[in-house]
Amino acid sequence: MPPPPLPPSDAPPLADGAGLSRAYRLWLSAQRRDSVTVHAAQVLLVVMFFAVWEVAARNLWVNPLFTSYPSAVWAGFQAMVIEGELLHHVLVTVVEIVVSFVLSTLVGLALAVLLWLTPMLNRILAPFIVVVNAIPKIALVPIFYIWLGPVLSIYMIAVSVSIFIVLIVMLAGFEQTDPNKIKLARTFGCTQWQLLSKVVLPANLPTLISVLKGNVGLSLVGVIVGEFQSAKAGLGYLITYGSQTFQMDRVIASVTILAIISVFTYFAIVAFEKALARYA
Amino acid sequence: MAPSGAGCKVAFENVHLHYFSPANETHALSDINLGVRAGEFITIVGQSGCGKSTLLSLLCGLIAPTQGRVLIDGAPVTGPSRRIGFMLQHDSLFEWRSVLDNVLLGAEIHGQDPAQARARAEALLERYRLAEFKHHYPRQLSGGMRQRVALARTMCLEPDILLLDEPFSALDFQIRLSLADEIASIIRSERKTAIMVTHDISEAISMADRVVVLSARPGRVKAEYPVVFPSLGSARPSPFEVRETPEYRELFRVLWSSIGGHQV
Ligand SMILES: Nc1ncnc2c1ncn2[C@@H]1O[C@H](COP(=O)(O)OP(=O)(O)O)[C@@H](O)[C@H]1O
Ligand SMILES: [Mg+2]
Numbered sequence: 001m002p003p004p005p006l007p008p009s010d011a012p013p014l015a016d017g018a019g020l021s022r023a024y025r026l027w028l029s030a031q032r033r034d035s036v037t038v039h040a041a042q043v044l045l046v047v048m049f050f051a052v053w054e055v056a057a058r059n060l061w062v063n064p065l066f067t068s069y070p071s072a073v074w075a076g077f078q079a080m081v082i083e084g085e086l087l088h089h090v091l092v093t094v095v096e097i098v099v100s101f102v103l104s105t106l107v108g109l110a111l112a113v114l115l116w117l118t119p120m121l122n123r124i125l126a127p128f129i130v131v132v133n134a135i136p137k138i139a140l141v142p143i144f145y146i147w148l149g150p151v152l153s154i155y156m157i158a159v160s161v162s163i164f165i166v167l168i169v170m171l172a173g174f175e176q177t178d179p180n181k182i183k184l185a186r187t188f189g190c191t192q193w194q195l196l197s198k199v200v201l202p203a204n205l206p207t208l209i210s211v212l213k214g215n216v217g218l219s220l221v222g223v224i225v226g227e228f229q230s231a232k233a234g235l236g237y238l239i240t241y242g243s244q245t246f247q248m249d250r251v252i253a254s255v256t257i258l259a260i261i262s263v264f265t266y267f268a269i270v271a272f273e274k275a276l277a278r279y280a
Numbered sequence: 281m282a283p284s285g286a287g288c289k290v291a292f293e294n295v296h297l298h299y300f301s302p303a304n305e306t307h308a309l310s311d312i313n314l315g316v317r318a319g320e321f322i323t324i325v326g327q328s329g330c331g332k333s334t335l336l337s338l339l340c341g342l343i344a345p346t347q348g349r350v351l352i353d354g355a356p357v358t359g360p361s362r363r364i365g366f367m368l369q370h371d372s373l374f375e376w377r378s379v380l381d382n383v384l385l386g387a388e389i390h391g392q393d394p395a396q397a398r399a400r401a402e403a404l405l406e407r408y409r410l411a412e413f414k415h416h417y418p419r420q421l422s423g424g425m426r427q428r429v430a431l432a433r434t435m436c437l438e439p440d441i442l443l444l445d446e447p448f449s450a451l452d453f454q455i456r457l458s459l460a461d462e463i464a465s466i467i468r469s470e471r472k473t474a475i476m477v478t479h480d481i482s483e484a485i486s487m488a489d490r491v492v493v494l495s496a497r498p499g500r501v502k503a504e505y506p507v508v509f510p511s512l513g514s515a516r517p518s519p520f521e522v523r524e525t526p527e528y529r530e531l532f533r534v535l536w537s538s539i540g541g542h543q544v
Contacts, residue, residue, distance in 0.1 A: 180372040187340050187368075188389040188437075189360035198389070202376045 068248035073256070076249030080238075090257060092234040093223060097265070100158035101219040105212065107159070108166025115167075116174040116200065117192055133164040137222070141229045150230035157229075158222030162215045169214075173207035174200050209273045216265045224258065288315035288351075289473045290339060290441060295348035296498075297334055308334045310498035312348070318440075321467060321474040323484035324492045325539055331499030332477040336443045339475065340366050352441065362390055365439030369446040371430040373418035379405065379429050380414040386437040397436065404432040407466075424455040431463060435470075442467060444476040448483065460487060461519040468516070481535045485528055486519035493538045503538050505531060 020028075050070045056062050057069035064072070080086040115122040137160045144153040144160075177200050185199045227236020235254045242250035292314040299306040308331040316322055324332050337343045338350050341359040350357045352364075373382050380401055387397030405411050408428045418426055427447060434442065447463070448456045464487040467474050478484050484491050488507050495502040509517055509527050522528050 178372065180368060180370040181374065183342070184366075184368055184372040185385070185389065186342055187360055187364075187366035188386045189341075189362070190389045194389055198385070199374070202374065205376065 064248075065246065066248065068252050072249040073252045076247065077253040077256075080250060080253065089234055089238050089254075090261075092231075093227070093236065093258075094261060096154055096158065096223045096226075096234065097216075097219050097261070100155055100162070100223055101216055101265075103155070104159045104162040104219060105166055105215055108163045109170055109208075111163075111167050112170035112174060113196065115171055117196065122171075129164070129167065133168065137161045138225055141225060144226075145230050150232065153230055154223060154226030154234075157226040158219050161222035161225075162218035165214055165218060166211050169211050170204065170207060173204040177203045205276060209269070209276070212269050212272070213266065216269060217262065220258070220262055220265070287317075289318040289320070289353065290314075290316040290475070291349075291351040291354075292335075292338075293349045293351065295338065295345045295350060297331070297338060297343070298346045299334075307498040309338075310500050312499070312501060314492065314501055316473055316475060318473055319471045320490065321464070321476070321488050322490045322492055323476045323478055323488040324494060325478060325481060325484045325535060326494030326499060326502075327496050327539060328479065330494045330497050332494060333445055335494075335499070336366070336445050336475065336477060339441075340364050340443060362386075362437050363439050364441045364443060365434035365437060367430060367434050367442065367444045367447045369449055371418075371426040371450075373426055373429060373433075375418050378415050378417055379410060379421070382418065382429055383432045383436050385433055390437065400438070401432065401436050404435055405429075408432055422455075423451050424459050427451060427459060428462075431466070435466075440472060442472045442474040442476075444474065446478055447476070449479070456483075457520075464519045481532055481539070482523065484535065485531050486522040491531070491535060493535065496540070505534065507531065 053067070054069045054071060057064040057067050057072075068076075077086075115125065137157065140160065141153070141157055144156045147153070148156055181199050181203065182195065185195055190198065223234075224236040224239070227234040228240050231237040235258050238254040239251050242248070242254065292312045295309060295312040296307075297309040299308055312335065324335065326332055334343070338345055339352075339357065341357045341361065341364075352361070373379075374385070377385070380398075383401040383405065384394075384397055387394070387401070402411070402414065405414050408431065410425065410428060410432065413421060413425065418429070421429065427450075430447075444463075448460050451459065460483055476484075476487065485507055491505045491507060492501060493503045493505075494500065507522075507527075509522070509525055511525055511527060512521070517525070
């Protein structure tokens with residue numbers, strides 16, 4: 001006697017492409033609930049932060065002259081927009097950040113390649129790189145200002161803050177490239193340049209991405225510090241000028257714009273990373 | 281007995297190799313004399329650290345002998361050559377390249393015509409049952425498939441000498457047996473000269489025409505054993521059949537004691 005046919009099941013225990021199992025659906029909706037909770041809590045935190053700040057300053061629990069408060073910052077921002085200078089200041093700073101970032105990345109990368117290609121030079125220079133890297137670059141701001149003047153000194157400080165990270169981290173990455181891959185390429189008789197372009201550089205693409213992420217932040221810090229010293233324009237200038245004239249609303253508005261720029265540059269790198277994702 | 285010197289595809293003549301480091305000097309190979317005929321498949325066995333990999337590196341021209349000569353077709357080896365294909369223990373596939381582009385690596389380095397190289401690569405992938413994976417990336421492949429890609433990458437330059445350094449040791453036992461059989465028959469059917477290093481005695485016997493035993497460091501040629509199967513007549517049995525023969529069992533016992541298998 002043939003076995004009785006199995007009863008049709010409208011709730012298979014396992015997901016099978018077309019229909020999702022009940023357990024899986026429950027799990028998914030629990031996940032969705034969790035993520036709604038997380039987002040709601042995040043929004044609540046931000047709202048509370050601004051509310052407490054506003055209320056505390058308005059009731060003089062804190063001195064608004066020192067802390068300012070959200071509505072005053074917004075008013076200060078509008079005033080700066082109306083005066084018509086803000087966009088110019090933002091552009092000056094953005095250009096400085098982008099140029100310093102690109103310059104320090106390219107030069108740092110080129111130096112790392114040079115030192116990797118010439119191990120003898122690497123050995124000679126290694127202790128000096130360690131020493132120069134150990135100098136707090138911010139301490140050099142006045143010196144660069146005297147040597148290079150108000151504009152170039154900003155680039156110089158931003159590049160010198162970030163270039164060593166690029167150089168040191170990339171070189172370390174190059175030197176740690178999988179020796180088996182290098183041996184394999186050598187069995188094909190590749191030249192040093194081919195080793196670089198076909199093995200070492202592509203293998204270190206992930207290193208480069210993480211270096212870029214760090215470098216963006218450092219370039220920004222370098223540019224603002226440079227502007228504190230010398231600039232006649234830029235967000236760093238707005239911040240020092242605002243603080244000297246005790247306009248905390250404008251200072252905080254400028255810092256907020258900086259934070260927004262920083263977030264944008266970070267996401268630009270993440271987008272770049274995604275574009276390269278097919279390699280990883 | 282072993283052919284030596286003249287008339288050999290590959291020959292080591294009184295080769296010594298010392299490694300130098302600031303801390304010490306390592307005498308890795310001592311007075312190696314060894315010849316391999318064209319089309320012959322030899323395996324080299326010996327304890328770990330006895331200089332097996334070093335022997336292959338010398339032949340490939342990655343390092344130069346401290347003393348003595350390494351000859352291919354009678355001419356001293358000066359550096360890596362297209363005619364030698366080297367298969368390493370790790371497949372070392374480049375994870376940022378597709379299977380096809382991995383196979384084309386050697387052709388690219390040698391600046392060969394891309395269209396012809398690509399045709400060869402595709403034919404090899406077809407042959408090694410990898411055609412449908414040519415646009416996949418290494419992380420999507422199993423260990424056995426990755427090692428077959430590595431073989432295709434080696435074969436794509438059409439070398440006439442193959443060096444294999446424990447090519448199966450990273451694989452699971454089962455895959456290892458079938459892949460060893462498959463690769464042995466590929467190499468044999470293409471009449472390549474092959475030198476394979478292994479620490480697996482069974483693999484050494486089942487794949488080779490001759491097994492060379494190196495002594496513990498400094499490595500010397502301690503003994504050589506031809507692998508022949510009078511019980512099966514003149515035809516070369518497949519590696520799988522070899523393991524069933526009485527000759528295999530006898531040679532296994534001899535090699536085991538020759539290597540010093542008891543001192544693990
Ligand atoms: N680049 C190197 N520098 C110094 N010593 C090495 C180097 N490569 C190998 N050796 C030493 O030489 C000996 C032989 O190494 P190897 O040929 O790799 O042995 P095997 O492949 O038989 O295990 C070992 O003792 C090893 O430590
Ligand atoms: Mg070895």
